[in-house]
Amino acid sequence: MVREGQDESDAFATEVCWHYYVNGMTQGEIAKFLDTTRLRVNQAIQRAKSLGMVKVRIESPFVARVELQDRLRRQLGIERVIAAPARRDAYDYHGSVGAALAAVVTERLRTKAWRKIGVSWGMTLEAGIQKLPQLANPDVEIVSMLGGTMQGASFNSFSIASGFAAQLGASYSLLAAPIFLSEGVDRDLFLSQEIFADHFAKFEALDAAILTASDISPRSYLVANGLPEEFSPAAITEAGAIGDVLGRFLDEEGRTIDHPLDRRTIGVDLDVVERTPEKILAAAGPHKVEIIRAAARRGLIDTLITDDVTAELLVEPSEGRKTATLTAEQRAG
Amino acid sequence: MVREGQDESDAFATEVCWHYYVNGMTQGEIAKFLDTTRLRVNQAIQRAKSLGMVKVRIESPFVARVELQDRLRRQLGIERVIAAPARRDAYDYHGSVGAALAAVVTERLRTKAWRKIGVSWGMTLEAGIQKLPQLANPDVEIVSMLGGTMQGASFNSFSIASGFAAQLGASYSLLAAPIFLSEGVDRDLFLSQEIFADHFAKFEALDAAILTASDISPRSYLVANGLPEEFSPAAITEAGAIGDVLGRFLDEEGRTIDHPLDRRTIGVDLDVVERTPEKILAAAGPHKVEIIRAAARRGLIDTLITDDVTAELLVEPSEGRKTATLTAEQRAG
DNA sequence: AGTGATTTTTTACAGATGTATGCGTTGTCT
DNA sequence: AGACAACGCATACATCTGTAAAAAATCACT
Numbered sequence: 001m002v003r004e005g006q007d008e009s010d011a012f013a014t015e016v017c018w019h020y021y022v023n024g025m026t027q028g029e030i031a032k033f034l035d036t037t038r039l040r041v042n043q044a045i046q047r048a049k050s051l052g053m054v055k056v057r058i059e060s061p062f063v064a065r066v067e068l069q070d071r072l073r074r075q076l077g078i079e080r081v082i083a084a085p086a087r088r089d090a091y092d093y094h095g096s097v098g099a100a101l102a103a104v105v106t107e108r109l110r111t112k113a114w115r116k117i118g119v120s121w122g123m124t125l126e127a128g129i130q131k132l133p134q135l136a137n138p139d140v141e142i143v144s145m146l147g148g149t150m151q152g153a154s155f156n157s158f159s160i161a162s163g164f165a166a167q168l169g170a171s172y173s174l175l176a177a178p179i180f181l182s183e184g185v186d187r188d189l190f191l192s193q194e195i196f197a198d199h200f201a202k203f204e205a206l207d208a209a210i211l212t213a214s215d216i217s218p219r220s221y222l223v224a225n226g227l228p229e230e231f232s233p234a235a236i237t238e239a240g241a242i243g244d245v246l247g248r249f250l251d252e253e254g255r256t257i258d259h260p261l262d263r264r265t266i267g268v269d270l271d272v273v274e275r276t277p278e279k280i281l282a283a284a285g286p287h288k289v290e291i292i293r294a295a296a297r298r299g300l301i302d303t304l305i306t307d308d309v310t311a312e313l314l315v316e317p318s319e320g321r322k323t324a325t326l327t328a329e330q331r332a333g
Numbered sequence: 334m335v336r337e338g339q340d341e342s343d344a345f346a347t348e349v350c351w352h353y354y355v356n357g358m359t360q361g362e363i364a365k366f367l368d369t370t371r372l373r374v375n376q377a378i379q380r381a382k383s384l385g386m387v388k389v390r391i392e393s394p395f396v397a398r399v400e401l402q403d404r405l406r407r408q409l410g411i412e413r414v415i416a417a418p419a420r421r422d423a424y425d426y427h428g429s430v431g432a433a434l435a436a437v438v439t440e441r442l443r444t445k446a447w448r449k450i451g452v453s454w455g456m457t458l459e460a461g462i463q464k465l466p467q468l469a470n471p472d473v474e475i476v477s478m479l480g481g482t483m484q485g486a487s488f489n490s491f492s493i494a495s496g497f498a499a500q501l502g503a504s505y506s507l508l509a510a511p512i513f514l515s516e517g518v519d520r521d522l523f524l525s526q527e528i529f530a531d532h533f534a535k536f537e538a539l540d541a542a543i544l545t546a547s548d549i550s551p552r553s554y555l556v557a558n559g560l561p562e563e564f565s566p567a568a569i570t571e572a573g574a575i576g577d578v579l580g581r582f583l584d585e586e587g588r589t590i591d592h593p594l595d596r597r598t599i600g601v602d603l604d605v606v607e608r609t610p611e612k613i614l615a616a617a618g619p620h621k622v623e624i625i626r627a628a629a630r631r632g633l634i635d636t637l638i639t640d641d642v643t644a645e646l647l648v649e650p651s652e653g654r655k656t657a658t659l660t661a662e663q664r665a666g
Numbered sequence: 667a668g669t670g671a672t673t674t675t676t677t678a679c680a681g682a683t684g685t686a687t688g689c690g691t692t693g694t695c696t
Numbered sequence: 697a698g699a700c701a702a703c704g705c706a707t708a709c710a711t712c713t714g715t716a717a718a719a720a721a722t723c724a725c726t
Binding site for chain 2: 711712713714715
């Protein structure tokens, strides 16, 4: 050509991409058609992609959610994120997340050979039970991962494990103890009872754990109904806690806070939970953003189930909102 | 899922496409990641494409031209179209087309083992010679496909073949005869001369033909300089002709017109040209639109070299201008 | 429960794609 | 002119992709 190299090569790449993407020709066909080698065509496509000449856009109502999930997944460094679409007009923190949790558990049970599933408790998990279909999994055992509350407003904390078991057609194993021991009770002595030893041994053998997280506020079922009188929410916050997972209060970095309350908690140790093969944490609500981040940092989440409202709040504000139109240069490598 | 099937499957397809196109994951990786089979992922991508969910856009200054060429190529039913970018401020019909012709010929000579190249003549081909680099093709013979003019304004019609040969470093073979025999000369007798028989035999053995086309107007070098006095342009038009290729006047359908002039023309028969393996026709200008269409219909064009202005005029107005953003559903089949 | 029909899942295989290797050509420097 | 380096090209090969057929599972019906 009389024209200079850059133009010519761009024009060539343009024509190659046109045939490839628009006309659907194969690289070999294009090479034959343009009297060149397949290698050249292949390289032209790769160059065009890396130059951002080829733009792939996915048009679907689900794109925003998928993108959000993907970004959050990378940011939190966890395996999977599900951001269920929340009702923005009647936002309740639990409805959509519960449905998504039910769907995930159902799907997982269909394909995985889970035997023991550890469960936490709380309003989010209660919502999940409501959405579960009736299944038959006689080989599955639902293992309660922490003690229960002695009083409550809406549901019995022990009923979470049994409720899961009932819907899943599974057996269950409760931890028949208060979540927080009374003052003066010797923890080691209490737990030395044989029945507890058997139960704690199951924690090490869980195939999956269904968790939730709460902040420290009256909205937290645990704080509202379970906290011993001598521990005020303010005192726990003072100690650096921003919320709890399984009754264990964590600081911003996901570390268990050093506080007398922790030594009175009856339930699985978070270090044990970390070793569980599949950890599903379901939680939503603007007030839970910090504790979800902390739980992720602690390594307590493989699959995060939340809603799109919370997910939006979870993503780093620094990471500017990307458009759904992205370059597909990734195929190059 | 609690949601209905359509939504779920669309959401799934969206997520799959996201991973595939945006994250650049392989179908197998996505299947493993989403706990499903590669088949499902493959089908989801195909469904998304066929639903128009995936849009591929090529962003390049050359897109418009490439698209134009491709559309024209299909419409004319020829192998290749090159629409060189014309200078719209100083439009001359020949500059850009000549450069493109030179580029094509150079490229073809580099890769193809052409031995005999037939050439027409005219201002467009003259422009091509000007843009040809100096090459060395001692094994190539340039064969003039028609007789010459006895007078002219700008260039000698015989110099086209010799000019090509000089630039290409090839030998040449002229047809030393007038393009139109004088009245009363017996054509068969004239052509029975041995030297012409040899030359005409070469027409059957051409590897390629470099052609052009003109309308019937003073802008045509042939009409202006070559037409016998007894044939007025009006008379030829009257006979149905809209232009000529190699001195053969064609009607709209590309048929050689039945006219006394045709029986006095000295040059290759168009039926012979049709059998030439590679026919390159270079022509541009709004006035040449009709004759280019006719030449294509006649099967005289494998590669059309024109400019973008002419190409725009050549495409059927009925075929609405498509946008450069097209669905890439073609990969499905 | 048994049986047949329908649908999924698995498996296999034929292209298509992306990459590395070695060879030949071109151009350049001494 | 000869040697060397750089570049491009053909080949080969390891995935990846798309599709069809076989096997298995599920479902509907008797």
